[in-house]
Amino acid sequence: MSESDDSAVTEPSLPAPGEDVARGTGVALWKQIAERIEAEILDGRLAAGVRLPTEMELSERFGVNRHTLRRALAELAEKRLIEATPGRGTFVREPPIRYPIGPRTRFSEIVAREGRAPSGRLTGSRIEPASAEIAAALGLAPGTEVLRVDIVREADGVPLNIGSHWYEAARCRDLDLLVAATGSVTRALETLGLGDYRRLETRITARPADEEERRELSLPAGRTVLVVDAINGDAQRRPIQYSRARFAADRVQLVVKN
Amino acid sequence: MSESDDSAVTEPSLPAPGEDVARGTGVALWKQIAERIEAEILDGRLAAGVRLPTEMELSERFGVNRHTLRRALAELAEKRLIEATPGRGTFVREPPIRYPIGPRTRFSEIVAREGRAPSGRLTGSRIEPASAEIAAALGLAPGTEVLRVDIVREADGVPLNIGSHWYEAARCRDLDLLVAATGSVTRALETLGLGDYRRLETRITARPADEEERRELSLPAGRTVLVVDAINGDAQRRPIQYSRARFAADRVQLVVKN
DNA sequence: GTGCATTTGTGCGTATGTATA
DNA sequence: ATATACATACGCACAAATGCA
Numbered sequence: 164m165s166e167s168d169d170s171a172v173t174e175p176s177l178p179a180p181g182e183d184v185a186r187g188t189g190v191a192l193w194k195q196i197a198e199r200i201e202a203e204i205l206d207g208r209l210a211a212g213v214r215l216p217t218e219m220e221l222s223e224r225f226g227v228n229r230h231t232l233r234r235a236l237a238e239l240a241e242k243r244l245i246e247a248t249p250g251r252g253t254f255v256r257e258p259p260i261r262y263p264i265g266p267r268t269r270f271s272e273i274v275a276r277e278g279r280a281p282s283g284r285l286t287g288s289r290i291e292p293a294s295a296e297i298a299a300a301l302g303l304a305p306g307t308e309v310l311r312v313d314i315v316r317e318a319d320g321v322p323l324n325i326g327s328h329w330y331e332a333a334r335c336r337d338l339d340l341l342v343a344a345t346g347s348v349t350r351a352l353e354t355l356g357l358g359d360y361r362r363l364e365t366r367i368t369a370r371p372a373d374e375e376e377r378r379e380l381s382l383p384a385g386r387t388v389l390v391v392d393a394i395n396g397d398a399q400r401r402p403i404q405y406s407r408a409r410f411a412a413d414r415v416q417l418v419v420k421n
Numbered sequence: 422m423s424e425s426d427d428s429a430v431t432e433p434s435l436p437a438p439g440e441d442v443a444r445g446t447g448v449a450l451w452k453q454i455a456e457r458i459e460a461e462i463l464d465g466r467l468a469a470g471v472r473l474p475t476e477m478e479l480s481e482r483f484g485v486n487r488h489t490l491r492r493a494l495a496e497l498a499e500k501r502l503i504e505a506t507p508g509r510g511t512f513v514r515e516p517p518i519r520y521p522i523g524p525r526t527r528f529s530e531i532v533a534r535e536g537r538a539p540s541g542r543l544t545g546s547r548i549e550p551a552s553a554e555i556a557a558a559l560g561l562a563p564g565t566e567v568l569r570v571d572i573v574r575e576a577d578g579v580p581l582n583i584g585s586h587w588y589e590a591a592r593c594r595d596l597d598l599l600v601a602a603t604g605s606v607t608r609a610l611e612t613l614g615l616g617d618y619r620r621l622e623t624r625i626t627a628r629p630a631d632e633e634e635r636r637e638l639s640l641p642a643g644r645t646v647l648v649v650d651a652i653n654g655d656a657q658r659r660p661i662q663y664s665r666a667r668f669a670a671d672r673v674q675l676v677v678k679n
Numbered sequence: 680g681t682g683c684a685t686t687t688g689t690g691c692g693t694a695t696g697t698a699t700a
Numbered sequence: 701a702t703a704t705a706c707a708t709a710c711g712c713a714c715a716a717a718t719g720c721a
Binding site: 699 | 702703704705706707708709710711712713714715716717718719720721
Binding site for chain 2: 706707709710711716717718719
């Protein structure tokens, strides 16, 4: 949610007052309005984060009843182009970051390529016994000691995902310290000579965000997280890392090229 | 939700009455209980769909307070192994279907390979003008006529996803009738000589299910859908179909092999 | 529909052990 | 050694959702 406050709409574009909409054309008024606003959002005349004029003001400018205007806004909200909050107003949504899933999936590279500034902060790390799931993925005996590293990763300061990474403890001495120092799992692994890992398999599910996830990702209640589990391996495709990233679902779009 | 009714727990296994839990061992009681039930679920002694005994009964059998037992159940619910509904009881969850995303992604093949019976029913079809998004994906001018086909697809009778498919209308005469007749988009396309389509790109997002989706997928309120948009092309990688599938998120796990 | 029993969900109060400052 | 905080465990009570007569 970019806080654009007042700076938002200096030149609101949209309809000049009195510039009405075409009646009796067989196209519903709400649809004409929705298409008109959608066009302005898509070609950037209405930038992401901008606050739209109030429903009252818009309905007057388009010369329709507020109900009619709300039908148009509902259409745009359905398409995830705008987002309304009672008491605050209606805002143009940030477009989701396209996040490619491929053999070389690197958070910072992906975010940078989208023109955003990647960052990350360590939220915890510890040694724990491998769960059945993680042991199976890494080809270890269940209960083997694994190092777990948790980080929150952000783009332009807004949290994008919570990442948990599990490594066979024996292979990764002091990885956690390196991650803390560099803020990047990628760089820390490079230092340990494991920089050339590649994505072997990705598993994707989704569910409502729990309380911790809402807090870490600053999500309002009812939002959903994309749970992306990944097995990463070395050059010989031997698994060396299992990771679980929980993305704020409305801030990303996972892309698979085939 | 498989309706297992009474046939469920003939031999409930779990703890025999009086068989208590180890106190004062440094391992929390709830953790011992959770691990014990998890083991029974994982090795199949507690089958998917089975209803667990009530919390009162379980707490008595384990010899702990109901709160303590509930802490154990919460752990298992967090791991998505069980699911509780007020008034109904607590059930062992069906494991999600692994749904591979690849160049040859076919619903019926995938479901059949998971040992389930695939089926589908047409819910609507019509000609409509291409939206900006669909036109861009198919390489058409916006507003070009496209054929839209909507189907609900199920595995063993439980709905898995709602699929909408858009085809350039000119290339697909009477495709809708064929889909209605065969119940399979794949087969209908084969009849038209377009059976060899392949997945070019897949885009994945997630959000709470809306009312229509909850109805079509028989989901309770608050559940989430995985929205999987795909561009499918012919042998020359020319786009011929755009599709949007909305999956019941807790019934599938999308898998990407790299 | 109405009422009732069953079952899960939630809140409050209390006590105890354990780790930390 | 003392104080504080936290997780664990128990007891009682009631709310909310479901299913059934």
